[in-house]
Amino acid sequence: MNEERDIALLLREAAEGVEVGAAPYEKVVRGGRRRRARRRAAGAVLALALAGIAVPVAGDLTADRPLVNWEPTAKVELDRRYVYDPSVTTLGEVNGQPVVIEVWGAARDAAELREQQRHMIARNVWDERTSGDEPEIGQTWYLVYLGAQKRTLATGVEEVGYFTHTQTIGSRLVVVGQVTPDIRRIIYKWSTGDVEGRLIQVPGLTQRWFVMEADAKARRMSVITYDAQDRPTVKRT
Known part of the structure; x- marks a missing residue:
């Protein structure tokens, strides 16, 4: 019984030493906004490419996917x-x-x-x-x-x-x-x-x-x- 009580006390002390803070709400929101913006920008580039319009790409918009080599529609x-x-x-x-x-x-x-x-x-x-x-x-x-x-x-x-x-x-x-x-x-x-x-x-x-x-x-x-x-x-x- 003494051994079980000692273990319980140790577990309670460990739990009291852990500081539980609020979820990083602002970081989560900013991350979601960045992902939505990348998706919207990628969609716009694809639409222009289908129309045969060359589009300069900057930043890491397509860093995780290959670029497609589109030919002009007329050709x-x-x-x-x-x-x-x-x-x-x-x-x-x-x-x-x-x-x-x-x-x-x-x-x-x-x-x-x-x-x-x-x-x-x-x-x-x-x-x-x-x-x-x-x-x-x-x-x-x-x-x-x-x-x-x-x-x-x-x-x-x-x-x-x-x-x-x-x-x-x-x-x-x-x-x-x-x-x-x-x-x-x-x-x-x-x-x-x-x-x-x-x-x-x-x-x-x-x-x-x-x-x-x-x-x-x-x-x-x-x-x-x-x-x-x-x-x-x-x-x-």
């Missing part, structure tokens, strides 16, 4: 439209060489068309662009070529529907074509057998594209397309 839009930098897609191979389609988006005004011409000249495709009709505002233009030498297989402005371009290269017959977006499969029936084309959605174009080859002496009997419900449509040739 991003031009990139997505492929006006100055074309989309380049491989459609397939013929004789071991890639068949590539290059798409230049439609210029919206004369200034964009002039700048597009400068970029086309730099990529050595301007002569191809002007080999047919004169370029017009609002037209999306494509160039399909074969291999590193860029042998032209097809060129033109985007149209809607089923179109093909056919060339004989050596002992092979090469067909480059497009179908509407609802088509899921296309089969060519040749006198030498059936060939199914691989349909590709090309960035910058609304139609789906394909390339296929056959023996140069083969005769094309018919073309069958299938929609999303696998319903066939026969095109006689």
